Amino acid sequence: MLEAVLFYIFAGLAVLGAIAVVSFRSPVRSTLSLLVSMFSLAVLFLTLQATFVAFIHIAVYAGAVVILFLFVIMLIGIKEKEKARPRPPFLAAALLAVLFLVFLAGKAVLAIISANSGSASQSAVGSAQALSALLFSEYLLPFELISILMLTAIIGAVYLGTRRET
Amino acid sequence: VITPFHYLALSVLLFGIGLAGILIRRNILLILLSVELVFNAANLAFVTFSRLHGSLDGQVIVLLSIAVAAAEVTVALAITVVLFRNFRSLQTDPLDLLKG
Numbered sequence: 001m002l003e004a005v006l007f008y009i010f011a012g013l014a015v016l017g018a019i020a021v022v023s024f025r026s027p028v029r030s031t032l033s034l035l036v037s038m039f040s041l042a043v044l045f046l047t048l049q050a051t052f053v054a055f056i057h058i059a060v061y062a063g064a065v066v067i068l069f070l071f072v073i074m075l076i077g078i079k080e081k082e083k084a085r086p087r088p089p090f091l092a093a094a095l096l097a098v099l100f101l102v103f104l105a106g107k108a109v110l111a112i113i114s115a116n117s118g119s120a121s122q123s124a125v126g127s128a129q130a131l132s133a134l135l136f137s138e139y140l141l142p143f144e145l146i147s148i149l150m151l152t153a154i155i156g157a158v159y160l161g162t163r164r165e166t
Numbered sequence: 167v168i169t170p171f172h173y174l175a176l177s178v179l180l181f182g183i184g185l186a187g188i189l190i191r192r193n194i195l196l197i198l199l200s201v202e203l204v205f206n207a208a209n210l211a212f213v214t215f216s217r218l219h220g221s222l223d224g225q226v227i228v229l230l231s232i233a234v235a236a237a238e239v240t241v242a243l244a245i246t247v248v249l250f251r252n253f254r255s256l257q258t259d260p261l262d263l264l265k266g
Contacts, residue, residue, distance in 0.1 A: 007168045013175045017204050018180050020186030027256075034199050037180075041206055048173065049259040053225050053232075057209075060232050065202065065239050072243045073195065076250050094189035102182040109174045126216070126225040139183045139226050146233045153237035160244035163251075 006047050014040035031069045035062055050126040173214040174197045181207035194246050198239070205235045 016035030023151055024030045038061040045054035176190070180203055187200030209228045216224025253260055 002263045004168050007172060011172070014176065015179055015183070018183040021199050021203060022183055022191065022196070025193075025197075027193065027199075030196055030199050034202060037203065038206065041210060044176075044210065045213055046175065047168075048213050048217045050216065050225050050228070053209075053213060053228050054230060060236055061202075061206075064236060068239060068243055069195065069199065072246060075247065076256065091190060094186060098182050098186045098189065102178055105178045105181065106175070109178060110170065112174075119202060126213075126222055129226065130222055131225055131229065134222050134226050135229065138223075139230070142230055146230055150233065151238050153240045157244040160241070160248050 003047050006043065010040040010043040010047075013037070014044065027073050028070070031066055031073065034069075035066050038062060038066070052126050052128045054129050170214050170218045173180075174211060177207045177211040177214065179207075180204075180210065192258050194249065194258060197258070198242050198246070202239070205231065217234065 014037050017033045017035075020033035021037065024033060038057065042054045042057045043076060045051075045057060123131045184200045184203030184207060187203065188197055191197050191200060209231055212224040212228045212231070214224075216222060216228075249261070250256060
């Protein structure tokens with residue numbers, strides 16, 4: 001019962017936030033709407049018993065990604081707004097493509113659910129302890145590769161960000 | 167009763183909204199925000215399947231995916247700043263240097 005109430009409240013908030021992200025013309029408002037959507041998703045992760053993922057999600061998105069976006073918006077100037085409205089045929093084609101894709105994904109989800117309906121879901125709580133045991137044994141190689149990727153991203157961002165006198 | 171189907175339906179919905187944003191918006195920052203929505207729709211699907219199968223592998227993948235998303239945002243925003251320096255605008259329309 002509690003899960004149902006939480007799900008409907010925060011799923012609604014997540015969808016509203018997502019719609020606000022794509023419909024606001026001002027980047028600041030879109031970024032803050034993304035924050036609403038991310039926070040609702042973190043609550044949904046909690047109801048799915050993925051506690052560690054939920055807190056990492058808040059830390060990374062609210063703490064890093066949204067702040068980074070706001071920094072760039074402040075750096076560039078918040079006066080920058082979207083001017084040209086998309087042409088109607090383009091808009092219609094885009095919406096049609098998205099609807100088709102959502103339809104295909106919905107069919108796939110239904111197929112997966114009906115294939116899995118027999119097996120009862122065991123409870124697996126994603127605590128920090130359980131996740132780190134997995135992360136540092138079975139997923140050690142991807143974990144190390146991610147750190148190399150992060151280093152590459154930092155070097156790339158610093159290289160792109162420095163103003164070169166030419 | 168909330169089934170995994172509800173979560174997957176929400177994931178599909180968020181993915182569709184994000185994809186529509188990528189296709190419709192003309193501002194680079196708004197496109198990047200829509201990409202974040204798509205990332206998170208995928209993360210929600212991973213966590214849901216992790217719950218459905220009672221294994222934690224999906225959640226580990228989500229941790230790795232969050233790290234990749236953070237790296238992606240860093241580089242993409244650096245590119246955005248450089249583009250703004252060169253074009254004095256965030257619109258995607260003038261960016262047709264590679265058009266043959």
